[in-house]
Amino acid sequence: MKSNEISLYKVSSKGKYGYIDKTGRLVILCKYDLASNFHEGLAIVEKSRKCGYIDKTGREIVPCKYDDACDFSEGLAMVEKNDKRGYIDKTGREVIPCKYDDAFDFHEGLAIVEKNGKRGYIDKTGREVIPCKYADAWDFQEGLALVVKNGKRVYIDKTGREVAPFIYDDKLW
Template sequence: MQVSPKDSLTIKVFFTINYDGVARNGFVFTTPKEKKRVALLQIERAKKNWKVYIKLIKFYNEITDLDDSNNITIINDIAESTQVLDYYSPDVVKAQQKAVSSDRILKKFYVDEKWGLLKDADNDKRILVQPSFCDIGLFSDQEGLAPVCQDGVGIWGYIDRQGTLVIPFQYSKAGEFKKGKAKVELGMKKLTIDTTGREIR
């Protein structure tokens, strides 16, 4: 699909679901899993990237297109209030990514002057953290932690391999973990911490 930078599109996506659960409006997925759904997505240009919003999800009917006979709306018009996905141009992400783990599966990528974190494995390719850091350091093999710099503030904390912040942002400098220890600076004070952020000698 080719679109111009000024386009705002609404597209229709057909899909089946392999999940038994409850939607936001309390509707329980109890119909056969092979029953098709249809989603209306609104796509808007955001600089070099695209923002995708869910407008509507309903059951699909080949005759009426949207199955109004059942009058079951799973999700309705949340585009104005809820951003559900940031889609980054593959060309932009591919050109600006660097491996931050020894197995090269975890990579940081640069968009709009901020770094995010993605996973790039054969069967698992996804963005773990949206671009929000001024920098991301290397993950230690043993501890599985990497130093990250909070954008706009310049203080450091540590995230795990899932992108979860495990040691809060508080350090003016933060080094990589080795044998369960990392050297950091808290103001003018130089410290050594363990993987919980506790000061050790």
């Protein structure tokens, strides 16, 4: 954490959530039904069963209009509308439309997405880098990801090229 960055801590009062600073001073009023910790400068808040994001001043950056939301990861956050998932940036702009059945955090510039029961990978522009053709998929780590294809586990690189079969009982990460 940068030395000039403000630390805020989630608190609840009368069933509502807000935030205090390290001195215990209430900085953001307890008015949210749910609230998360801050990640990449923003926190998820929920009002009337809809999710949005606030900054550390309490300013609503993204209105509470999503059915579900996740923390920001590599500058983007997964959001859900009408049972479909996509991604927004820190201004609230929908960068990748809510069209996926499932979607996960970005790792090494790629995120796992699911369509019709199959998983693949997209980049931060929404381009499908590796098609949704796998029964299961894991995050990239050091340039490789484990996927399940035709009932077998195999490692792929960021182009989708198979680089090594997985020959162990369990994945290592």
